Amino acid sequence: MSSNGTELPKAKDLWYKLSPEALSRRPSPLKTAFKYAVDPRIVSLGGGLPLPAYFPFESISATAPEPPFSTYNNAELAKDAPMISVSVDRYNHANDPGVIPLATAMQYGQSDGCKPLLAWIYEHTKLVHNPPYSNWGCLMTVGNTQGLDAALRLLCSRGDSIIAEEYTFSSAMETAHAQGVKSVPVKVDLEGILPDELDAQLKSWDGPLPKFLYTIPTGQNPTGGTLSNERRKAVYDVLSKYDIMIVEDEPYYFLQMDTYVPGISDKAPPTPPTVQEDPKKYKTFLSKLITSYLSLDVDGRVLRLDSFSKVMAPGTRLGWIVGQEPLIERLTRQNEVSIQTPAGFSQAIVYSLLSKWGQDGYLDWLIELRKEYTHRRNVCLDALNKYFIExxxxxxxxxxxxxxxxxxxxxxxxxxxxxxxxxxxxxxxxxxxxxxxxxxxxxxxxxxxxxxxxxxxxxxxxxxxxxxxxxxxxxxxxxxxxxxxxxxxxxxxxxxxxxxxxxxxxxx
Amino acid sequence: MSSNGTELPKAKDLWYKLSPEALSRRPSPLKTAFKYAVDPRIVSLGGGLPLPAYFPFESISATAPEPPFSTYNNAELAKDAPMISVSVDRYNHANDPGVIPLATAMQYGQSDGCKPLLAWIYEHTKLVHNPPYSNWGCLMTVGNTQGLDAALRLLCSRGDSIIAEEYTFSSAMETAHAQGVKSVPVKVDLEGILPDELDAQLKSWDGPLPKFLYTIPTGQNPTGGTLSNERRKAVYDVLSKYDIMIVEDEPYYFLQMDTYVPGISDKAPPTPPTVQEDPKKYKTFLSKLITSYLSLDVDGRVLRLDSFSKVMAPGTRLGWIVGQEPLIERLTRQNEVSIQTPAGFSQAIVYSLLSKWGQDGYLDWLIELRKEYTHRRNVCLDALNKYFIExxxxxxxxxxxxxxxxxxxxxxxxxxxxxxxxxxxxxxxxxxxxxxxxxxxxxxxxxxxxxxxxxxxxxxxxxxxxxxxxxxxxxxxxxxxxxxxxxxxxxxxxxxxxxxxxxxxxxx
CATH class of the missing domain: 3.90.1150.10 (Aspartate Aminotransferase, domain 1)
Structure with missing residues (x-):
């Protein structure tokens, strides 16, 4: 449903975009038997699942700061920051919906991710991006590097090409290179892609068109540029015109910052208001975020790579892809025969924390991080002015x-x-x-x-x-x-x- | 060094076995700058690593049974089983060698795995398999499914073939299939591969020889067969003769069992002796293990896929590959642009536990599991006799x-x-x-x-x-x-x- 209550249309059928590898993937027949393996009326001697009683982990727990956060002091967690503890036991005898017990999280399971975490991510995505078509879905990855590897396998074959910002994340280019996929640079200025240059480049393209644009539109690596809403819309329209897919890699999306004012870093960063002080706090935060390609994606041609690496920790190895369901289904088949699913410890701990924080608490965390990164950016720009200009x-x-x-x-x-x-x-x-x-x-x-x-x-x-x-x-x-x-x-x-x-x- | 102190020879140079994909992988130039980023004399504004102070995890901990284990009672952990707790903090101010602090484990880092865990795995591999050449190494994976995906990308291109036991793990075959690699069955009996049949099949092979044998030699999935030491040696010699690589997938290796005696399941399984009762306990256990292909591998043609999935829990998503260093180096390049490294939570928790247990404690755990699985096998075979034969x-x-x-x-x-x-x-x-x-x-x-x-x-x-x-x-x-x-x-x-x-x- 769209925000005004009308039914959204489905994504365009882009099945013809799939690589031979993606097309040839078949569901495991063993997975078709899975419905019987979990049917309580049936004794399953089917799947090769070790008994959870044999996992040598009785419980795990983690200590984390508690929302609302005003917990950082010059990039160190304040000693008196209020903390919460999350704990995950082998079983969930109390049926706590905020917990994925180790018996589930540490077992073989859903290749697209543990259901409760996936549902949380879906809700978060709806809140932040609200994609403008009906049949979108999510799938967990072990981070955006693997997400891009998966996207390349989904859409490209050796000899194909993609386009990317002239200067971009070199590991991403190496991922493509090793798969025999050529990266062709697109002209950028200090903000990002120039839509007219892109249009001209595709118009005069020699040979088969590139399979997708790989782009980091927000806080780009390495340039730090963030493409304006207007240019994003223009870039989307150009790619739609040439029927080219978009892979938006957005690890830095929530590290968007307040306006820089020279000299501001002398002051301690202002503490964000509490929800009591500003009841519209979350709405304001969300409304200020830049428009993602996903939220413009009427065609279903965007695969969005998201991750906890930069807003929690790289070592969670938890990322996710959002895109149209038929493509997510193919990526699920791919997970089945590669990573299977992210680590259970990660899914269990992060889900427990998110579930305790709640969607608003997570936004609180992001607001706190934004405050910290804004301050660090201010310190940096003030230092650049001082040492390079003065x-x-x-x-x-x-x-x-x-x-x-x-x-x-x-x-x-x-x-x-x-x-x-x-x-x-x-x-x-x-x-x-x-x-x-x-x-x-x-x-x-x-x-x-x-x-x-x-x-x-x-x-x-x-x-x-x-x-x-x-x-x-x-x-x-x-x-x-x-x-x-x-x-x-x-x-x-x-x-x-x-x-x-x-x-x-x-x-x- | 070999066990008698002489220097072992290096593995054969098998670089020509690599796929175009594996050959084309280049080290990230950013990784070459990593040595400066960790040099205390240099201020690094180089790498894009988030500050560990911003990881929202102050500490994690896990509760696990304590060795020696006599802790199971009809497949449930005994209520009074002695437990230990392992705890991992953000920093490791005490420089405890048994801990990978979250600041390290949850940060971007070594693509082959966290150094202390990797060192532990290396020591374990030496203890159990002692490969008969000098330049072998290990690299962490997120489990054997991904390990096989990586091995296929390392050695095969679309149109190539591999050989595998006539009946085998279907997901493994699907992994190959989607990469455009054909699996050709090798005749087996109820124990496993028949070396003479394999020889005859390769002798009359039509077209380019298969790139490798994919095999599950111990507790094979699905047949449960375990190939004898003699047949393993014979299979190795056949493959060496035709210069074919071996990928041995050994998730069940430590679930080797004592001899079955009909009716034995009525009795509770005997408690393994303590090390006080049997000082040679670990030596005996190790000496009874079947010979791995890795331990026969004078050429360096084996990639061994190992994992904690079946001996700890699938959700650790922690596996590793052992093989000759030049191939491990290529796989490290591959990790860099796909999974990066297993989840930090997994590496930190599992390493803390292994480090507290020690190599002997881990063997104790495996001995306990072997006891449990032996008993379950006995129950199963007694039931088969009762319901199918009597x-x-x-x-x-x-x-x-x-x-x-x-x-x-x-x-x-x-x-x-x-x-x-x-x-x-x-x-x-x-x-x-x-x-x-x-x-x-x-x-x-x-x-x-x-x-x-x-x-x-x-x-x-x-x-x-x-x-x-x-x-x-x-x-x-x-x-x-x-x-x-x-x-x-x-x-x-x-x-x-x-x-x-x-x-x-x-x-x-």
Whole structure:
């Protein structure tokens, strides 16, 4: 049902998009017998399930902060933060709906994920994205890296191509590369994909069209860019016109940030209001989130990759894919013969916690994280202004003529664009040779930034010797992150890199 | 080093066995920067790792039985079983080597698995299998289903073939099928592969040789067969002669059993001796284990798939592959762009438990499980004798003329072979039609057994109408398990199936 109560149409039939591998998957006949194995009227000597009594785990438990959260103090959990404990026993004799007992979670089971967790994810997805067609579904993965591997196997064969942002997550490109799938870069600016360029590129495409767009629209890795709602709609329309699928990889989606104001990081971040102080708190939070491709997806051509890796912990190895049911069914067949299902410990602990927090409590957690990441982003941008723009002992006129950036509004990354033409070695060294030299110099100087060329979507060996004459081609980039180190080190890291840049460009 | 102290030779160079997919995998350049990211002299704004302070898990803990184990009573953990608790905190300020703190376990990290767990697995593998070449290694998987998926991607391309036991784990065959890899059955008897038949089959092989043998040599699924040491050596030699790889899938390896003596299930299973009572307890246990292909593998042509699924719980989603290092390196590259690594909760909890138990404690656990599974096997075989062989109200002469089996010596399964020629519909119905009819009749009668044809290695649609004249082709099979239901239900299930068989064959 749509929000105004009318029945939504079904997704387009996109079965013809499936790869031979995906088409050939057959349900396990053993799974057809599963309905008898759980029928209490039937003694099952069918499935090879070990008795839960033989699992050497009587119970597990976890301690976690309690909502509403105002629990962080300079990126450390406050000592007096109120905590809750969740506990999962071997059996669930009390039939607590907030628990997946170990006898279930640790047993072979549903390949799309434990039912209660899946239902929770479905409810969350409806709340946040409300896809505009009726037959959508979800399936658990062990994270977005595996989610992309699965999407590639679902839609591509060796020799096919996909398109991706010009600079993108290099592991994603390597996932495609090893499957024999070529990544073709799409032109971006510091915000993200340029819809007109995309249209022109597809119009003049040589050979079979790419199978899908792989995109990280929010807090992009590596550029930190977040595509505006308008551009998302335009990109969707272009891809719909050429009948191309979209895989949106959104690990950073909830790390969207408040507006940056220079100097703001001196103040402690404001504590989010409680629901008593602002009854519309959750509605406001949800309404401010950027429009996902999934929520624009009238055709059912989007596979959305979501994950707890960045909003809980990478080691949960819990992600999920949202898409039209016929594709989710194929991915379930794929799970059956690869990962089976995410780890039971993860599903049991995370479900217990989510179930205790509730949907609102989870939003509270995300609001708290947003506050923390906003503050870290502010610290980072203030440090960039201080060490790169303001005059300093190592750069009396500042470094503004060599470098530019836009302040990220989501994610973990910032992206510095340098003008190689201003470097004293320009002409003798190519921009990428200068980039490589700065990478090494920075490490010698005690700071690690990642060279932008490592994220090139095409991932062919780069000819670092090529020396362009002028123009855009004389740019190079570095990726930094404000997520990984404590605040003091973040500031120190920016300072060290500024010193490196000053020394590198000084001889000019 | 070998056990007599001489340096072992390296494995053969089998790089030419790799698939184009495996050959094309490249290490992530980001991983090359990882050494700087963990260098305390360098401020890393490099990797996109969320701060562990933001993981909403302060600590996790698990309660488990304590070794030595004499803790089970009719497949339920005794109420007074001594228990231990393992606890894992966010940080490991005490530097306890028995703990992988959540800050590490739940972070992005080593794609081959958390180092301490991997070291434990390595030590265990050395203790149990002691591979006869020097450069072997291990890598964590999320279970053997994914391990096989990885092995197929490592060694096969679409259009290739593998060989497998004539009846085998159907999901494994489906894994191959979807990758476009054809499974060709190898003739077996009730024990397993017949080496001479294998030799003859490969000698007259038409086209490119199969890429590997997929085999479950111990407690095979579905037949329950365990190949003898002599036959294993012979099979290895045949495959070495034709230069074919071996993937041994050994989830049931430690569920090896003591000898069956009819009527023995009336007695409670004997409690294994303590180490005080038998100081050679562990040595004896290890020496009685059947020879793995890995321990015969002078060439380095074996990939061994091992797992905690059947000896701890399927939901650990923790398995591992042992093989020669160059292949393990390729599989690590594959992990990087698919599963990344098993769930941190699983690695942290299981490692804490193993580390508290110690290698000997883990062997104690396996000895206890072996005792339990031996007893369940005994109960099952006694029930088969009672309801199928002894005269009964529904079968005054017993059912011995219709059915045969061999008592399994490992695993979870038993395999009943029926003679279709004795069925009243033989001639009108094919053996497989009779099998299908019995499957349905059994369900109506309240018991689930799985038809043998569901496990055919070739997995092509079976022509159930084909009516063979006589001979072996007039056999059909059913798989049962003694692992899944409590003892009383196991006995009842066998009785119900015997009644079904009696009614089915009665009209003759």
């Amino acid at each position: 005059p300093s002992s190592y750069a009396p006129k500042g470094l503004g003529e060599y470098v530019e950036w836009i302040g990220p509004t989501a994610g973990m990354f910032f992206w510095l664009k340098f003008d190689a033409r201003k470097h004293p070695s320009f002409g003798k060294l190519s921009p990428l040779e200068i980039e490589a030299q700065i990478y090494e110099t920075a490490i010698e100087h005690g700071v690690l930034f990642i060279p932008g060329s490592w994220f090139r979507a095409d991932q062919e060996p780069v000819d670092v010797k090529a020396i362009p004459g002028a123009g855009d081609d004389a740019s190079f980039f570095f990726r930094g992150t404000f997520a990984t180190v404590p605040q003091e080190q973040l500031i120190r890291g920016v300072e060290l890199f500024a010193e490196t840049i000053a020394a590198e460009f000084a001889a000019k | 005269p009964s109200s529904y079968a005054p002469k017993g059912l011995g003329e219709y059915v045969e089996w061999i008592g399994p010596t490992a695993g979870m399964f038993f395999w009943l072979k029926f003679d279709a020629r004795k069925h009243p519909s033989f001639g009108k119905l094919s053996p497989l039609e009779i099998e299908a009819q019995i499957y349905e009749t059994a369900i109506e009668h309240g018991v689930l057994f799985i038809p043998g044809s569901w496990f055919r290695a070739d997995q092509e649609p079976v022509d159930v109408k084909a009516i063979p004249g006589a001979g072996d082709d007039a056999s059909f099979f059913f798989r049962g398990t003694f692992a899944t239901v409590p003892q009383e239900q196991l006995i009842r299930g066998v009785e119900l199936f015997a009644e079904t068989i009696a009614a089915e064959f009665a009209a003759k």
